[in-house]
Amino acid sequence: MSTIKKHSKYKNTGILFELLVRQVTSDMMSNQDSKSVSIIKKFFKGTEMSKEYGLYNTIINAPKLSEGKAESLINVVLEQSKKLQKEKLNKEKYNLIREIKKHYDVENFFKAKIDNYKLSAAIYTLIESTNDRSYTDTKTIVVNKLTILEHVTKELMTESKIEKKAVEEFMKEDKDIRILAYKILVEKFNTQYNILSDDQKQILKEYINNISDTKQLKVFLNNKIEQVKSEIEKLVPKIDDKITTIKINEVLNLIQPISERKSIKEDNLVSLMQYYELVKEIKLSLK
Numbered sequence: 001m002s003t004i005k006k007h008s009k010y011k012n013t014g015i016l017f018e019l020l021v022r023q024v025t026s027d028m029m030s031n032q033d034s035k036s037v038s039i040i041k042k043f044f045k046g047t048e049m050s051k052e053y054g055l056y057n058t059i060i061n062a063p064k065l066s067e068g069k070a071e072s073l074i075n076v077v078l079e080q081s082k083k084l085q086k087e088k089l090n091k092e093k094y095n096l097i098r099e100i101k102k103h104y105d106v107e108n109f110f111k112a113k114i115d116n117y118k119l120s121a122a123i124y125t126l127i128e129s130t131n132d133r134s135y136t137d138t139k140t141i142v143v144n145k146l147t148i149l150e151h152v153t154k155e156l157m158t159e160s161k162i163e164k165k166a167v168e169e170f171m172k173e174d175k176d177i178r179i180l181a182y183k184i185l186v187e188k189f190n191t192q193y194n195i196l197s198d199d200q201k202q203i204l205k206e207y208i209n210n211i212s213d214t215k216q217l218k219v220f221l222n223n224k225i226e227q228v229k230s231e232i233e234k235l236v237p238k239i240d241d242k243i244t245t246i247k248i249n250e251v252l253n254l255i256q257p258i259s260e261r262k263s264i265k266e267d268n269l270v271s272l273m274q275y276y277e278l279v280k281e282i283k284l285s286l287k
Contacts (some may be wrong), residue, residue, distance in 0.1 A: 007121040009110060011093050013049050014056035014120035022112050023104065024095045035103040043096045048089040056123050060116055068263075070152040074126075074145065081127045105281055122147035199224070200276050207269055214264055221268060222257040228275045229255045235282045244285075250280065 009015045020036045027034035044050045055077045088271075094177060100109060114120065122144040129140050170195040203224060232252060239245050255275060258268055 003095065007033060007125050009121075010097055011090075012062065012120055013052045013093070014123060015114055016093075016096060017033060017044060017053050017056075018114050018116070018120070019109060019112055020100075023109065023238065038098070039099050042099070043092060047092055048085050052081070052084055052127075055127070056120060059123055060119060061154065064154045065152050067149065067153050067155075070149050072131070073152060074148055077123075078127065078130045082131060107208070118147060119151050135138045143144040170202075171261075197276055197280060199228075200273055203269065203272055205277075217259075218258055218264055221272060224272055225255060225257050227273075228272065228279060231279055232275070232282070235286070238286055239282065248282070249276070250276075260273070 017040070020040050023036040024034045024040070044053060058077055059073070062070075065073060098104075100106060113285065125140060126144040126148065128143075203221075206217065206220050210220065229252060232248065232255075236245060236248055238250075239248065258264060
């Protein structure tokens, strides 16, 4: 069973660097020779810690990006973090804390306020969770990734975006987790549409199982779009009410395949589910 990876400011490279810089400032203002200067040079120049700090810096100082580009940035940082020599990195952190203890009161040293504390904590926890599968849990990944996305996109994450991210992370997991994700989606759409049809359930299954294979998923969704449009077209002549017929024909004009140039969005899934819901409603009205 996986557990949540807890944040540790004693191991957070971003926070350690910021605290050392603050200590340099504090020492200089007190007209003292700052030991932090030599500590920074020793541990943040040509070391594994310097490489990891570079990853923190990439996110912290990132310009405003779209959500898609922000996701790509996070993924690159996580991939680069996997290349770090973990044993060497952990040893450097251990020696750094030991060095700090030699020259400063540790309790007071770590009391200093860090402006980007929440962001640095999110980066640390996400990197640690990514590189140590035994400590990974979906909730941890989602919460920390959203914190980083908010910072890079400069936009607050809405409830719908949070829900979407949670489902996406579930989909990346193994078969049992994907089954759970399917159940979550079914429950979500059941509350909107009462009971899902077999076609709607099939759409949800394909969406979950092939989320990483966008080409195959797009072919499947476009086939379903074509099928549901054809089914509605066959039902239209059976409808007696002229106003209803006009409205449904307007809907038919909106049913278009997903362009090869466009990426698949949750809106595509929702629209397709709604088209099949329309089929159910038409059939009920014809009884």
